[in-house]
Amino acid sequence: MPADAAPSFLLLAELPGVGGRVTLPEDESHYLTRVCRARAGERATATDGRGGLATLRLVETGRRAVVEIETCDRARAPRSAWVLAGAPEGNRGDWMVEKLAELGVTTFAPIDCERGRWERVGGRAERWQRLAVAALRQSRRRFLLEVLPPRPIAEAVAGHTEAGCWLADAEGAPASTLQPPSAGQAVGLVGPASGLTPGERELASRAGFRPISLADGRLRTETAAIAWAGWWAGAPAGGPVFAS
Amino acid sequence: MPADAAPSFLLLAELPGVGGRVTLPEDESHYLTRVCRARAGERATATDGRGGLATLRLVETGRRAVVEIETCDRARAPRSAWVLAGAPEGNRGDWMVEKLAELGVTTFAPIDCERGRWERVGGRAERWQRLAVAALRQSRRRFLLEVLPPRPIAEAVAGHTEAGCWLADAEGAPASTLQPPSAGQAVGLVGPASGLTPGERELASRAGFRPISLADGRLRTETAAIAWAGWWAGAPAGGPVFAS
Numbered sequence: 086m087p088a089d090a091a092p093s094f095l096l097l098a099e100l101p102g103v104g105g106r107v108t109l110p111e112d113e114s115h116y117l118t119r120v121c122r123a124r125a126g127e128r129a130t131a132t133d134g135r136g137g138l139a140t141l142r143l144v145e146t147g148r149r150a151v152v153e154i155e156t157c158d159r160a161r162a163p164r165s166a167w168v169l170a171g172a173p174e175g176n177r178g179d180w181m182v183e184k185l186a187e188l189g190v191t192t193f194a195p196i197d198c199e200r201g202r203w204e205r206v207g208g209r210a211e212r213w214q215r216l217a218v219a220a221l222r223q224s225r226r227r228f229l230l231e232v233l234p235p236r237p238i239a240e241a242v243a244g245h246t247e248a249g250c251w252l253a254d255a256e257g258a259p260a261s262t263l264q265p266p267s268a269g270q271a272v273g274l275v276g277p278a279s280g281l282t283p284g285e286r287e288l289a290s291r292a293g294f295r296p297i298s299l300a301d302g303r304l305r306t307e308t309a310a311i312a313w314a315g316w317w318a319g320a321p322a323g324g325p326v327f328a329s
Numbered sequence: 330m331p332a333d334a335a336p337s338f339l340l341l342a343e344l345p346g347v348g349g350r351v352t353l354p355e356d357e358s359h360y361l362t363r364v365c366r367a368r369a370g371e372r373a374t375a376t377d378g379r380g381g382l383a384t385l386r387l388v389e390t391g392r393r394a395v396v397e398i399e400t401c402d403r404a405r406a407p408r409s410a411w412v413l414a415g416a417p418e419g420n421r422g423d424w425m426v427e428k429l430a431e432l433g434v435t436t437f438a439p440i441d442c443e444r445g446r447w448e449r450v451g452g453r454a455e456r457w458q459r460l461a462v463a464a465l466r467q468s469r470r471r472f473l474l475e476v477l478p479p480r481p482i483a484e485a486v487a488g489h490t491e492a493g494c495w496l497a498d499a500e501g502a503p504a505s506t507l508q509p510p511s512a513g514q515a516v517g518l519v520g521p522a523s524g525l526t527p528g529e530r531e532l533a534s535r536a537g538f539r540p541i542s543l544a545d546g547r548l549r550t551e552t553a554a555i556a557w558a559g560w561w562a563g564a565p566a567g568g569p570v571f572a573s
Contacts (some may be wrong), residue, residue, distance in 0.1 A: 159407035180424060187552050188544050224546030260563030275445050299559060300432050301566035302468030308431050308555075315543060316563060319504030322545035 093121035094222045095131035095152075096229065100139050105154045107141075114150040117143065128155070134221060134229030136160045160327050162228055165191040165270045166317045167248075169241050171277025172201040173306035181307040182213045186220030186230035188314040195235040198285055201277025203235040210234075238285055245272045250294040252286070252297040253309040257296025260312070265320040273297075273313035278306050338466045339375035339396075340473065344383050349398045351385075358394040372399070378465060378473030380404045386413035399434065404571045406472055409435040409514045410561045411492075413485050415521025416445040417550035425551040427507040428456045430464030430474035432558040439479040442529060445521025447479040454478075482529055486536040489516045494538040496530070497553040501540025504556070517541075517557035522550050 095113050109117065110169050118124050129152065131139045137159045145151040170181060178195075186194055193213075195203045210232065217230040242250075248270035251263075265271065274294050281289070291294050299312040339357050353361065361367050373396065375383045381403045389395035410435050414425060422439075429437055429465050437457075439447045454476065461474040486494075492514035495507075510513065516539055525533070543556040 092469065184555070187548055188556065221397060223549060224544075226546050259565040261443055261560075264423055264567060265505050298563075300468075300562035302431065302433055302470050304431055308428055311552075311555060312432065312562065313430070314561035315559040317506070318544035318556065319542075319560060321503040321506060 088313075093117050093123055093129040094225050095129055095141070096134055096218055096221060097131050097132065100131065100133045100137045100157055101154055103154050103157055106144065107152050107154070109150045109152060111148060114148060118150055119144050130225070132221070132227050132229075136162070136227050138227050147217040148247045158327060160227060162191065163322075163326050164266060164268050164320075166314065167192040167194055167245070167270065167272045168310050168314060169194045169238075169272060169274045169276060171194050171196055171238075171271065171281070171306055172203045172311050174278045176209075177305070178203075178209065178218060178305045181310050182230070182232065183216040183220050183309045184307075185314050186217045187224050187227070188318040189224065189226060189228075190230060190312070190314050190317075191228065192231045192233060194233045194241055196238045196241045197235050197275045198238050198275075199282045200279035238281075239288060242274065242294065243290050245270070245292070248272045250274065250289075250292065251313065252289045252294040253299055253304070253313055254286075254296035255298055255300075255303060257298040259298050260316045263295075263297055263316075265317045267322075269319050271317050273310065274319065275306055275310045275313065337361050337373040338469050339373055339385070340462055340465060341375050342377065342380055343397055344375065344377045344401055345379045347398050347401055349394050349529075349538060350388065351398070355392060358392060361396075362390050362394055363403055366555065374469070375515060376465070376471050376473075378471070380406070380473050402474045402571060406435065407570050408510060408512050408564075409564075410558065411436040411438055411489070411514065412554050412558060413440050413482075413516060413517045413518045414436045414554050415440055415442045415482075415519060415550055416447045416527070418522045420453075421549070421551045422447075423456065423460060425476070425554050426476065427460040427464050428551075428555045429558050431468050432555070432560075432562040433468065433470060433472075434474060434558050436474065436475045436477060438477045438485055440482045440485045440518075441479050442482050442521045443526045444523035482525075483532060486518065486533050486538065489514070489536070492516045494518065494533075494536065495541040495557065496533045496538040497543055497548070497557055498530075498540035499542055499547060500517045501542040504543050504560045507539075507541055507560075511564045511566075515561050517554065517561065519550055519554045519557065525528050527563045 129141045140155045141152040234293040249266050250272045253275045375384045384399045385396040385402040494516040497519045
């Protein structure tokens with residue numbers, strides 16, 4: 086799966102039309118000219134993390150490099166995945182975010198449960214953002230993982246009536262007997278390190294979450310989340326749908 | 330997937346027959362009487378990591394606790410999975426070992442490739458062993474992940490003629506279109522952080538490794554390994570086969 090050494094892949098807040106110029110922020114300038122060692126005249130690829138993908142030419146190097154857009158297209162994703170996750174142990178949330186972003190999950194939604202609450206997430210939001218950006222570069226994706234603030238589980242499970250919803254559950258149907266959706270929205274729910282309460286499971290069940298078994302043993306929260314995302318990511322990719 | 334707070338689960342080098350007594354090593358004594366706070370007369374579960382599973386009664390507490398075997402059975406695994414993995418970046422091997430053990434992989438086989446060699450593994454072997462034991466407890470498994478020393482890729486891919494073999498490859502068939510085996514040996518091969526060379530891919534192909542695509546973007550080595558293991562782990566579990 087890993088490919089050759091990564092050519093440059095930038096994340097820019099805005100992508101102007103072809104011929105437009107962008108002065109890069111310092112971190113992207115550093116990445117392009119120092120990490121990737123691009124020189125004036127060389128090309129790079131950039132996304133806005135919202136479906137836009139552009140080819141750029143480096144026009145001016147320096148602490149704030151300038152690039153010019155050569156080509157640009159815009160796509161929407163043929164499908165999306167949300168992961169609703171209870172709090173894992175320690176700082177395992179960092180890994181969860183990185184791996185979900187690599188696997189192409191759309192939205193990471195931390196949920197507060199009776200037996201586990203996300204604490205001190207404030208300090209982590211910035212770190213998670215950095216990890217999501219690094220994973221976007223690694224996987225050369227058009228879409229940046231969105232990280233939501235923690236919400237109570239009841240609120241989180243209520244908002245997905247149009248989606249296919251699954252609850253990671255050792256008693257569920259084995260993952261390989263279930264087909265991940267190739268289109269539309271998929272939602273995976275994973276309990277916190279100490280598990281969901283019977284009431285919370287009932288809540289998820291009433292909201293249409295179907296139990297899916299991801300292994301024959303108990304999995305840690307972050308492992309279950311990544312295994313569910315892997316199951317979802319393993320469906321044939323429809324590829325991006327280009328805007329007309 | 331995560332369950333209630335873990336009751337005690339010991340790993341013992343040997344399990345004697347019913348009625349036999351075992352003086353626990355210091356670390357298992359500490360785990361049982363301090364971490365799990367078991368008291369004399371209380372029960373615990375133990376495995377030898379090779380298919381044996383026993384119920385024990387705590388007979389004597391202390392720095393070296395003594396337990397007595399109450400029940401014991403022995404099983405063999407209905408299927409097995411090997412992961413042949415090139416070196417990931419930094420210390421990402423630690424996570425790979427922990428997650429593969431949780432997902433029930435049988436053997437972790439580091440492979441040395443042209444573009445990536447496992448270095449300083451010597452110092453990590455002990456740490457990996459600890460992580461594998463912790464994951465065995467977490468998942469309450471009968472089988473402990475075996476960690477092999479690094480071998481050249483040519484040697485590693487040659488030894489699996491009876492097995493179903495897959496190569497993590499973005500160009501392969503989507504994982505959800507392939508059925509993981511419910512019996513026998515499965516082998517997943519993942520290249521190092523900088524990827525396999527064309528020659529190494531050809532080598533794997535000639536050895537019968539079929540390409541499997543685990544996501545629609547490039548995955549890091551450890552992510553591909555965990556996604557493959559998740560694909561394998563998602564097959565219906567046959568359950569342990571008990572010795573007569």
